[in-house]
Amino acid sequence: MNHRPLTAAALALTALAATGCGARVEEEPNRAGAPATVTVPRCGEEIEYTTPERAVVYEGGSADKMFSLGLTDHVHGYVMPPANPPVTESPWADEYARVEFLSDDLLNRELVVDAEADFVVAGWNSGFSDQRGITPEILDGLGIQSFMHTESCFNYPGHPEEVTPFEGLFTDLERLGAIFGVEDRATELVADYRARVETVEEQVPEGEPVPVFLYDSGTDQPFTAGSQVPPNDIIRFAGGRNIFADLDERWTQVGWEAVVEAEPEVIIILDYGDQPAEDKIGFLTDLPALADVPAVAEENFFILDYNEGISGPRNIDGLEKFAEYLGEHTS
CATH class of the missing domain: 3.40.50.1980 (Nitrogenase molybdenum iron protein domain)
Structure with missing residues (x-):
């Protein structure tokens, strides 16, 4: 992953496509055959991504976000600690069956490296961990891209980002949609989820909560x-x-x-x-x-x-x- 700022010349050549999640797509025509990249916030830090092909996801929430966006083909495998309910009970049980079960342990650097992952999805302190030596910065140094649940950024040092929990979910879907080039699917999904939330709110009876x-x-x-x-x-x-x-x-x-x-x-x-x-x-x-x-x-x-x-x-x-x-x- 490249964190360097774009030069003025590169900016002049860059085509920017703004999305609802603050992502921008960058194409550099003078780099023949170079993949397009997209810059997306990760807990307040602007990160440049290329489209991942071997994602490792930690826990059900990470896997579900990828599967709901139709990104199963980009997922190499999942890590599912014993505390998680069986994946066979998931609405995406068929998707889990299509990818590799990597471990029922906590997320760790060796596992990710052995899996030849190019992208890791997890939360802060519920996957990524200073104590266990697997952080976005460490993965950056290994050339492995990472994505952190926005909801968990509340505890993340250095680049704070705070939104309400459901907004964190919607933000993640939009940002993952931008990273993988499925913005329309993400927009549709978020609109559906927002509508379902609004339907519930409309049916709440009057009175004290x-x-x-x-x-x-x-x-x-x-x-x-x-x-x-x-x-x-x-x-x-x-x-x-x-x-x-x-x-x-x-x-x-x-x-x-x-x-x-x-x-x-x-x-x-x-x-x-x-x-x-x-x-x-x-x-x-x-x-x-x-x-x-x-x-x-x-x-x-x-x-x-x-x-x-x-x-x-x-x-x-x-x-x-x-x-x-x-x-x-x-x-």
Whole structure:
């Protein structure tokens, strides 16, 4: 990947085609046979891409974004940690079957190099990691292009970019569309997803939003969703109020006392990993401190699939399901 700024002469020869995601296509006629490139933001940093042919995607959200754009032929393989639900349950199960399963481990540099990847899609701290030695900068140095989920840029040092979670999803689809030259498909997809969100919003009954607590995991302290992750938008667009929406965080720990004080009427269970959702519900139901919390007393638990809760096209499915649940279980 080339990060050098274009010279004035190159700029004079460059044809710029602006898109909704801020990408620009660059063609340099004096470089015979050179592939066209496109400059697209990556967490606030302008990056020059050529069309990838051997993408490696990490977790369901990354794979789903590529598959939804019809880019299966550009995906070499996927890395799927055990926490992810089986890919056979995915709406894109057939697409997963067409590409290579590379590992059920965390994303790492050796895996990517061994796969001869020319493009890696992942989130910051949920794929890319300083601690594990696989960052966009390290991959840049290896000549491997990378793309980071915009929703995860909130935590990314150096080049911050902050949007609401659903806007992060739409931005990613538009930017991937620009990188792979499928802008029309991306535009169509985003328009469809926006329309589905608007339909849900239009059906929300009048009145105060329903207080909602998302339970990810944790016993001594619960792990939950702040304002910077997709469940926050799922809750608010469906007519709820994330009781921890005032926390300018992504996934974070809180105290049980704060949950009790907020009196949630619905609890969302994020379903993934080795602990079944029913076990999580059992833990919450048996926790004495929560006995008088309305959601527990009335057994108002909604199960959100992991891939509906991380940045990806299935966020919209999760929104529609949760909105339907709220309509049936709250007044």
